[in-house]
Amino acid sequence: MASAIVPNTLYLGPEVSVAETVGKLRCAGHSVLVIRCMESAPDRPDYIAALATDQLDLATSKTELLHLVLRDEDEQALQNAIDTATAAVAKWLCLPQAGGEEATDDTGHAGDCKPAFGKLKRPCHAVVVHCAAGVSRSAAIVTALVMTFGARLCGSTVLDPELSGTQPRIDGGAVGLKRALSFVASRRPVISPNEGFLEQLMAYEGQLRAGGGDDGLQPSFDPILHKARTVAAVCAVTPELARRALDNAGMDINRAAEFIFTGVVRSCMRQLLDFYKFATDHTASRHDFWSQYANLQEAAGDVSGALESRLRESRALQARLWDENDPTVFSDLLQDLTGCLDLLNEILDDPAAKEASKAHVQPFAYLARDAAKRLKDRFDMTVQEPSWVGSVSHLQKIADNAEKRLAKLEG
DSSP, X not given: OOXXXXXXXXEEEEGGGXXXXXXXXXXXXXEEEEEEESSSOOOXXXXXXXXXXXXXXXXXXXXXXXXXXXXXXXXXXXXXXXXXXXXXHHHHHTOOOGGGOOOBOTTSOBOSOOOOGGGOOOOSEEEXXXXXXXXXXXXXXXXXXXXXXXXXXXXGGGGOTTSOSOOOSSTTOOOOHHHHHHHHHHHOTTOOOOHHHHHHHHHHHHHXXXXXXXXXXXXXXXXXXXXXXXXXXXXTOOHHHHHHHHHHTTTOXXXXXXHHXXXXXXXXXXXXXXXXXXXXHHOTTOHHHHHHXXXXXXXXXXXXXXXXXXXXXXXXXXXXXXXXXXXXXXXXXXHHHHHHHHHHHHHHHOGGGHHHHHXXXXXHHHHHHHXXXXXXXXXXXXXXXXXXXXXXXXHHHHHHHHHHHHHHHHO
């Protein structure tokens, strides 16, 4: 759902949360500016209804839509969207100017909005920024808003010493990218602007002179360190291990995470295999145990052992299936059995597994034929056509194929 970046003022979330968020704000008397960061125009009925002008008294509440056409791609230019959004938000929220100056209205007269940043007096206006998921495009725009307006938008909370990043160079001035990201992520942890957006936000920090150093041009944000922290958080590992994985993955976050998870599975493989060996030895009737054991054996390269476990899985399923009288449970078990037999059939047809699978061709042929016959007998006893009628011919095809494979092997 939408996250309150600045309560009652700035919200960030996915498209599906817009109707609820706008509805609540309007019911509380807020006028709402919705900033849409997507390629497509809105087509959700609840979204369109939430922005309709006839829903509430226009004297107390209104809505406006600002559509920023953005793709979630590294190559997508962001600067025009940032300029449009910051101008619209400054006007909508009547934000004061930086440096302690009083705000002015459209007539040029000084307003009553002074930069006592923890207690700003603003009209009852709010801004909701969204994209499809509220993770990349809209997060980049909200981060840019926090960078641009700093305490004028967020109050003194953005100056919290617990947040990483340099403090603004002037009272109420722009905030660096590192601090802005830290602030937004503390309210919505799932944000993850794509690499292209981060590079453009780094450039924007320079334009704002919001970085470190006397001139504000020293970058406050280290993209490599940010990647390492992201991988560390996602994979629950130390930043040092995350950095090594990134180095090996050419700084690609997805590949780095894959390297880490693969390494974890490999390091635990022996223990997992031993556990499921023990479990299946002592509880042979649990088909789910056999399925997990087979998955691990395949990952470890034990094709023959995995085939044997799949056969045991199918036998355990059949042992339950034919005595089951509940139609729903029967249908679910039959689906599991069909999936298991399909997988066995596919493995036995794989030329790469030919040698390892020879010993399992005959048992599978007998098992498949028995399953097909029993299901046909069950079908013949039904009065009304069951939901699983298609499985009758499907199991028959599996059995026919299994017998052809056996005949070819014996011939």
